[in-house]
Amino acid sequence: MKTQSILICGVGGQGILTASDLLSDVLLQAGFQVKKSEVHGMSQRGGDVVSTVRFGEEVFSPLPAVGETDYILAFEKLEALRQARFLAPRGIVLVNDFVWKPLPVAAGFEAYPEDVVERLKQRAGELVVIPATDIATRLGNEKASNVVLIGLLASRMKIAKETWLDVLRRKVPARFLDLNLKAFEAGFGFQA
Amino acid sequence: MPKELLSGNEAIARGAWEAGITFASAYPGTPSTEILENIIRYKDDIYSQWGANEKTALEEALGASFTGARAIVTMKHVGLNVAADPLFSASYIGATGALVIVSADDPGMHSSQNEQDNRHYAIAAKMPVLEPSDSQEAKDMVLEAVKISEAYDTPVMIRMTTRTSHSRSAVELGERQAPPVPEYKSDFAKRNLLPGNARRRHVAVEERLRKLALFSDAFPFNVLQKGKERVGVLASGVSYQYGREVFPDAWFLKLAMPYPFPVQLFQRFASLVDKIYVLEENDPIIETFARLNAPGKEIVGKDVFPLLGEMSQDAVRVSLGQKPADPGVEPGVPARPPSLCAGCPHTAFFYNLGILKVQSKGDIGCYTLGALRPLSAMDTCVDMGASITVQLGIEKALEKAGKATKQVAVIGDSTFFHSGITGLIDVIYNRGKSTVVILDNSITAMTGHQENPGSGRTLMGEEARKVDILKLVRDGLGIEHAYEIDGYDVKGIRELLKREMARPEPSVIVVRRPCVLLYRKARWSPAAVDKQKCTSCKTCLRLGCPAISTDSDGKSLINPSLCSGCGVCIQVCPYKAISYADETGLHISSMTLEQYAKGGGK
Numbered sequence: 036m037k038t039q040s041i042l043i044c045g046v047g048g049q050g051i052l053t054a055s056d057l058l059s060d061v062l063l064q065a066g067f068q069v070k071k072s073e074v075h076g077m078s079q080r081g082g083d084v085v086s087t088v089r090f091g092e093e094v095f096s097p098l099p100a101v102g103e104t105d106y107i108l109a110f111e112k113l114e115a116l117r118q119a120r121f122l123a124p125r126g127i128v129l130v131n132d133f134v135w136k137p138l139p140v141a142a143g144f145e146a147y148p149e150d151v152v153e154r155l156k157q158r159a160g161e162l163v164v165i166p167a168t169d170i171a172t173r174l175g176n177e178k179a180s181n182v183v184l185i186g187l188l189a190s191r192m193k194i195a196k197e198t199w200l201d202v203l204r205r206k207v208p209a210r211f212l213d214l215n216l217k218a219f220e221a222g223f224g225f226q227a
Numbered sequence: 228m229p230k231e232l233l234s235g236n237e238a239i240a241r242g243a244w245e246a247g248i249t250f251a252s253a254y255p256g257t258p259s260t261e262i263l264e265n266i267i268r269y270k271d272d273i274y275s276q277w278g279a280n281e282k283t284a285l286e287e288a289l290g291a292s293f294t295g296a297r298a299i300v301t302m303k304h305v306g307l308n309v310a311a312d313p314l315f316s317a318s319y320i321g322a323t324g325a326l327v328i329v330s331a332d333d334p335g336m337h338s339s340q341n342e343q344d345n346r347h348y349a350i351a352a353k354m355p356v357l358e359p360s361d362s363q364e365a366k367d368m369v370l371e372a373v374k375i376s377e378a379y380d381t382p383v384m385i386r387m388t389t390r391t392s393h394s395r396s397a398v399e400l401g402e403r404q405a406p407p408v409p410e411y412k413s414d415f416a417k418r419n420l421l422p423g424n425a426r427r428r429h430v431a432v433e434e435r436l437r438k439l440a441l442f443s444d445a446f447p448f449n450v451l452q453k454g455k456e457r458v459g460v461l462a463s464g465v466s467y468q469y470g471r472e473v474f475p476d477a478w479f480l481k482l483a484m485p486y487p488f489p490v491q492l493f494q495r496f497a498s499l500v501d502k503i504y505v506l507e508e509n510d511p512i513i514e515t516f517a518r519l520n521a522p523g524k525e526i527v528g529k530d531v532f533p534l535l536g537e538m539s540q541d542a543v544r545v546s547l548g549q550k551p552a553d554p555g556v557e558p559g560v561p562a563r564p565p566s567l568c569a570g571c572p573h574t575a576f577f578y579n580l581g582i583l584k585v586q587s588k589g590d591i592g593c594y595t596l597g598a599l600r601p602l603s604a605m606d607t608c609v610d611m612g613a614s615i616t617v618q619l620g621i622e623k624a625l626e627k628a629g630k631a632t633k634q635v636a637v638i639g640d641s642t643f644f645h646s647g648i649t650g651l652i653d654v655i656y657n658r659g660k661s662t663v664v665i666l667d668n669s670i671t672a673m674t675g676h677q678e679n680p681g682s683g684r685t686l687m688g689e690e691a692r693k694v695d696i697l698k699l700v701r702d703g704l705g706i707e708h709a710y711e712i713d714g715y716d717v718k719g720i721r722e723l724l725k726r727e728m729a730r731p732e733p734s735v736i737v738v739r740r741p742c743v744l745l746y747r748k749a750r751w752s753p754a755a756v757d758k759q760k761c762t763s764c765k766t767c768l769r770l771g772c773p774a775i776s777t778d779s780d781g782k783s784l785i786n787p788s789l790c791s792g793c794g795v796c797i798q799v800c801p802y803k804a805i806s807y808a809d810e811t812g813l814h815i816s817s818m819t820l821e822q823y824a825k826g827g828g829k
Contacts, residue, residue, distance in 0.1 A: 046563065047565070059232055059395060060232065063232055063397065068396075068397065069232060069395075069396070069397065070361075070394060070395065070396045071232070071394060071395040071396075072390060072393060072394035072395070073393055073394075074337045074389065074393060081563070081565050081566045081568070081773050082563055082564060082565035082566075083563040094396075095468040095469070095471040095472050096465075096468045096469050096471075096472045096539070096540050097361075097390060097394035097395075097396070097465070097468070098390070098469075098539050098540070100472075100539075100540055100541050100544075101541050101550075101553050101554075113560060113561070113563070114563075116557055116560050117556050117557075117560050117563075119557060120553070120554055120555075120556070120557070136776055137561050137562065137563035137564070138563075138564065138566045138771060138773060139561055139562065139564070139600075140561050140776075141768075141773070141775065141776030141777070142600075142601055142768050142771070142776070143765070143768070143777060144600070145561040145562075146561070147561065148559050148560065148561075154557070177788075
C-alpha cells in the first residue's frame with residue numbers, strides 16, 4: 036500500500052493537536068505504521084497550526100509533500116486555502132464552515148477572501164463543508180467541533196467505525212465522552 | 228514489548244528513565260521544552276528541575292555526574308551558546324556518572340532567532356554527538372549515550388532538530404535499568420581545571436577522540452543499507468527519512484553518530500557507489516568529512532541541497548530538478564501572525580509605548596510580539612537578556628556624543644532571571660540612566676507555562692520561595708527608583724512611564740499581573756460595545772486584542788467567547804462606549820491570582 040497523508044489545519048486553540056493524536060491512535064490500532072508531525076511555539080499564540088499524519092506499511096518522512104496529500108481537514112476556512120497546495124489531484128477536502136478572522140483582517144488592514152469555497156472546489160476531488168462548530172455548540176460545547184470533523188473524516192476512510200469509537204472511549208476523559216461520541220456520530224453521518 | 232506513539236521529546240524522556248538517569252535539568256526553549264515536561268512523569272525515579280538558564284542547568288547536571296549519578300540536561304540550540312562555557316570544561320573533566328547533553332536545533336526558525344547547527348559545538352568541544360532520525364532512535368540514543376559516556380569518560384551530545392523533537396512515531400518501551408548508587412569521591416586531577424591539570428586532561432581528551440573514532444566505525448546504529456544501484460545516500464537525522472522517500476534504490480549510510488566520523492565504514496560505503504548524495508539539516512558537517520575521506524568521488528551536498536530552513540523530501544526533489552519549487556500560499560490569503568492573547572497583561576504596556584512614541588529595546592518571550600503591528604513598539608530583539616545591555620550601550624554611545632540618551636528596555640520575568648540580572652548590574656555599576664521595564668507574569672509563558680524562580684513552585688510541583696523582583700532590584704541591587712504596577716492599569720502605567728523616562732537616573736518598573744492563561748478556567752464577564760456610543764475611532768483596535776474586530780458598519784465588535792474581561796479596552800475607549808456586559812459579574816481585573824486560587828474562580 037502506498038503511504039497516505041492527512042493534513043489537519045486551523046487556528047491555535049481549536050483542538051487540532053488533540054484531533055491528530057486521536058487520528059494517529061486509530062491508524063496505529065488499525066495496524067498501520069504511523070508518523071505524525073506538528074510545530075509548537077509561536078503558533079500557540081493565535082497563529083495558524085498544522086499537524087500532519089502519514090500512514091502505510093512503511094512510512095519514512097513525517098511530512099507530506101506539496102501536491103501529494105490525500106486529505107485536508109480544515110478547522111477554519113481560510114486555513115484550508117492556506118494549505119491547499121499540499122492537496123493531491125482529486126484529494127479530499129473537509130472544511131469546517133467557520134470563519135476566524137486573522138488579526139490583520141479584524142483590524143482592517145487586510146480582507147478575508149470571499150471565494151474560499153469556490154477556490155477549494157476547483158482543486159478538490161471531493162469538498163465537504165460542514166458546520167462543525169455549530170453542530171458542537173448545539174450538542175453542548177463548541178470545543179467538540181474537532182471530534183465532529185474527525186467523525187466526518189472517518190466516514191471518508193476505510194477503517195472500521197468501531198476502531199474510531201474504541202479509541203475515543205479510551206482517550207476521552209469520562210465526563211466528556213458522551214458529548215464526544217455524539218459529536219463523532221454527527222460528523223460521521225453528516226449529509227451536505 | 229509494548230509500542231507507543233511518542234514524540235521525539237517524549238522518547239528522550241522515556242530513554243532517560245530506562246537508562247537509569249536520576250538527575251535532569253533544563254531551561255525551557257522550543258523545540259526542547261517537552262523533554263523535561265515528560266520527565267516529571269517519572270518523578271519517583273528522576274529528580275528534575277528548571278535551571279535559571281542553560282549554563283546553570285548544565286553545571287548542575289555535571290555536579291550530579293561527579294557523584295556517579297546519571298544526568299541529562301536539555302536545551303534549545305541557542306541555549307547551548309549560554310552553556311558553552313561549562314560545555315568545554317565538562318569535556319575535559321569527563322563523566323563519572325553519564326552526562327547526556329541534548330541540544331534541540333531549530334532549522335527553519337519556527338520559534339528562534341537564528342539557525343545554528345550544534346554539531347559544531349560537539350566537534351569544537353571534542354565530544355561525541357548522536358543524531359536520531361525518529362522517535363525510536365531518540366530513545367535508543369539516550370541509552371547508547373549513557374553507555375558511551377561512562378565507557379569513554381565523556382559527556383555525550385544528542386542533537387535533535389525540530390522535526391525529530393516534534394514528530395511522533397512508534398517506540399518500543401523497555402524496562403528501567405538500575406541506576407548506580409551515587410557517592411561523592413574527590414578527584415582533584417580531573418575536576419579542578421587548574422592549568423596543570425587541564426594540560427593533562429587535554430591529552431586524555433585527544434586520546435579519547437581517537438578511540439571514539441574507532442568505536443564509531445563499529446557503532447551498530449551507523450547503518451549501511453544495501454541498494455540496487457551504484458548510488459549512495461549519506462544521511463544523518465530526519466534527513467535520512469526524506470532520503471528514503473526520494474531514493475528508493477540507493478545504498479544508504481545512516482549516521483546516528485556523525486562525530487567522530489566513522490572513516491572506515493564510510494570508505495567501504497564509498498567504494499560500493501559511484502555517486503554520493505549527502506543529506507543533513509543545517510550545515511555540511513558529515514559532507515565535509517565525506518569529501519575529506521573520499522577524494523575524487525562525486526559528492527552532491529550543500530552545493531545543491533538547501534543550507535537554509537528545514538530539509539524535506541520536497542526540498543531534495545526540488546534541488547534535484549525533479550519537481551517545481553513550492554509555489555507558496557495562494558495569493559490573497561492574509562497571514563495569520565501570532566499575537567498577544569485576549570487579556571494579555573502585556574498589552575496595555577505596549578499600547579502606552581505607542582502613545583508615548585517609544586521604541587523599546589526588547590527581549591525574548593511572548594512580549595516580543597509587541598514588535599508586531601498594531602502595537603509596533605519594539606525595534607530590537609537580539610538574544611536572552613540583551614534588552615538591558617543593548618540599551619545601555621546605545622545610551623552610553625549617545626551620551627558620549629552629547630545626545631539625548633533615555634531608553635526603555637523591556638524584559639520578561641523568566642528572561643530577567645535567565646540573564647537580565649547581570650545586565651542590570653552593569654546599568655547600576657556603570658551609572659546608566661535608562662528605564663528597565665520587567666513584565667512579570669509569574670511564569671515562563673512563551674514556551675507553554677513552565678515554572679520559574681518567581682512562580683512559587685518547582686518543576687516537580689513543590690512549593691518554592693518566590694524571588695521578589697521588586698525587592699531584588701531595589702534592596703539588592705540598590706536601584707532607588709523601582710516601582711510596581713498592575714498590568715491592567717492603563718493610565719497608571721502611562722504616568723509611571725512618563726515620570727521615569729524623564730528621570731536622569733536609572734529606574735525599574737515591574738509591571739505585574741499573572742499570565743491571563745493562568746486564569747483561564749473561570750467564566751469571566753466579557754466587555755461589550757455600545758453601538759450608539761461607538762464612533763468607529765478604532766482606538767480599541769490599536770490594542771491588537773484578538774477579541775476585538777469591526778462589524779460591517781465599521782463599529783467595534785467584541786467576541787464574547789474570546790474576551791477575558793481584562794477591562795483594558797474599557798479604559799482606552801475615549802467615548803466610554805465599552806463596558807462590562809455584566810457589571811456585577813466576575814471580573815478578572817479585580818482579582819489577583821492568589822484570590823482566584825483560593826476559590827474565586829469557577
